Amino acid sequence: MDNEKAAAGVASTAGAPGTPGEPVRPLPPAAPAPDALAAVPGGGVAAALGFRAAGVHAGFRDDPERLDLALVVADEPCAAAAVFTRNVFCAAPVQVNREKLDEGGPGAPSYGTARAVVVNSGVANAATGERGREAARAMASITADAVGCPASEVLVASTGVIGVHLPLEPFRTGVPEAVATASRAGGAAAARAIMTTDTRPKECAVTFDGDDVGYPGARFTVGAMAKGSGMIMPDMATMIAVVTTDAPVLAADLAPALRAAADASFNRVTVDSDTSTNDSCFLLASGAAAPGAPPMAPGTPAFARLAQALDQVCVTLARAMAADGEGATRLITVTVRGAADPADAQAAARTVANSPLVKTAVYGHDANWGRVAAALGRSGAAFRQEDVAIDILGLPVCRGGLTVPFDEDEALRRFESPEVAITADLGAGSAEATVWTCDFSHDYVSINGDYRS
Template sequence: MNIDEFDARIRAVPNGGVTSAQGFMAAGVHAGFRKDPKRLDMALLVADEVCPVAGTFTQNRFCAAPVTVSRAHLGGVGYGMARGVVVNSGNANAATGGAGIAAAHETCDIASQVLGCEPEQVLVSSTGVIGQILDIEPFEEGIPAAADALSRAGGSDAALAIMTTDTHPKEYAVTYESQAAGYLGSTFTVGGCCKGSGMIMPNMATMIALITTDAPVRPETLHGLLRSAVDQTFNRVTVDSDTSTNDTCIMFASGKAAPMLDPIDEGSDAYQELERAIYVVCEALARGIAADGEGSTKLVTVTVSGAATPQDADTAARAVANSPLVKTAVAGHDCNWGRVAMALGKCGVAFNQEDVDIDIMDIPVCRGGLTVPFDEDEALRRFEAPEIVIAADLGAGDAQATVWTCDFTHDYISINADYRS
């Protein structure tokens, strides 16, 4: 498949989100995890019938109870069949021991009764403060209320309900007409929503992301597609180098857009189309997380090329993206490439400093490891853009990697110094 040709055919769905694909409904309600009655704090996403699902989860050893329970419901392999997922904000249900596991199971029980499925066909996810017992009562009223409110338009409320310190909901969807053998003329949709926005350096998945498609896919195939997309998108976002205890990314495939057709086979043209569409949605959502990082005013895209190995490229790009000194320089609109050089140099990857080129906002600022005179006024002007692009070429090979982050501002400090108060 020609990716450029496919990208020209793929279309963003206006106001698209997690319910843009056929066969899904969602709702967001105020269940009572938060004090403010106007704030939505519980989301329910449901497929019309039990359908293939896949998930990826945090690698943090202090993993939250809902991660443990959802992993178990996916049979420990990351994929299976499920009907829906319940997400609450305001409490992470992490470091809560047996009581937390019990609360996660009870949530699945309540949802299974309301939806008429097995408890193992429900997944759960939580986000918020760590170390506080999760109250079950809000679910007892919230899940039936959410079930009553389920609709194709409910994706937006679901996106609102999973937010913590996010300043706005993050949703995206794309649609395309397949030109692949066996699926010619079928229109498939992939959509999703997610939340950031602190404790973000996902290691397997983002904080919370829900993705759906109406393409027909087997659970195991879906898992492979999701893992690949997560690895290239959510796992390349870092707000603060801190990995959440609750990272969860769940994807459902209803098959509703082509109910009479066989599941899409791995490696086929139809697979490649779907793979790309999932990537595009996840990339949009992942960039959304980075851009809305706590206190952020800028999306920062760091690309390292010319690395000796893909691992080196990734390590170097993360070193730049995680450097507080680089991130504060961006906040200060300071084209201070010395800090980029410092970050490249500290991370242990192989290169010679005399081979390094650095561009900031397409301005060559370092060539062969040496400073290049540049127009500071022009640099200041380019720093007004909403996305700051930092590109470094190590001159040590052919590998490259991109990582997304945000700038580091006073508001990050304010948000996190006062988080529990």
């Protein structure tokens, strides 16, 4: 359809900056993960010392095979931090957690002391008013009784159908069973129990050595589980993450580290641009890997390494959520660099990632940079069209705001990859942002267009 674009062979500039006929080099790749971190094979939310986890069928769902209650419990009270949805329609469990933690408020990180996190799937306890808040408080009390701790040390989360009242009976049988069966090996079951439209459980863990950061002989672990797909389908799904670490940290210091990690990971995922009523991310630190050691303080190498580990775990789970978006066939990584400032970089990357036209083009294996350009152009980011460069799957497709001929067969081959990278350089500065999303498929419409009953 497009004689310039149809021209195959080695890509060359067409009216773009640089010497005509000279091969166009791809934009540089993103930074790799830090070497100091080691993945824990099969690790999850109970990989760190001092934590146990369980997933049971409590009865929120009809199918007895389906786990619907997850518990993460610490041996001792832990430093805790949490970040919650900014949605005005925030759900009852979010409101109740905010009562227990300090410095809470919409969007601000909260912190305090926690011994356990309990999560049910099937019913979101959202848009349920005062009766919903009472149910969330009861959920915490039942768990506190079974664990043997104050109710103020139990954090709660729910995910599932909106506008329905949360039954308490399943907690009365399910929580004691979860407490009894919780173990270091229970992370996988817990990760399964929080799934809704997720097609896969999501968990991971990394470790790092204390020797070179002032904690000789210690090895620290950060582990986590998360759920989320189709961010966010209010009657079925939400984003929930529980992160644990055995590093010693004060709660007040955990909070900003969690906020930073969430901003660089979960808040960079967009599947359909909606934000849930129930989104919650919890972080508990037991200190069990270095008993009696002083807390890692902000500004020290140990704290920086912990923050790296936290980022790594959250980014891994965030990418898994995007890849598991409803009906997704491809993970899409949108990177915008050369923006005038970080807000412009974020807005531009997010606008591209939210564009249904870009997402359907990826589904159709179409390296359609015009759709990327149109999204950048309406994002509000400041730039000049003649300064823009775009790569799709590492292939230069636009330079100087103009079409670059590329090998269409090579593009189709690269679209076989499970991950599609879209990279744009706005040529307006040095700020950069990455956002993850997935393609838009027929299955997305089927999953979300099917009548609920």
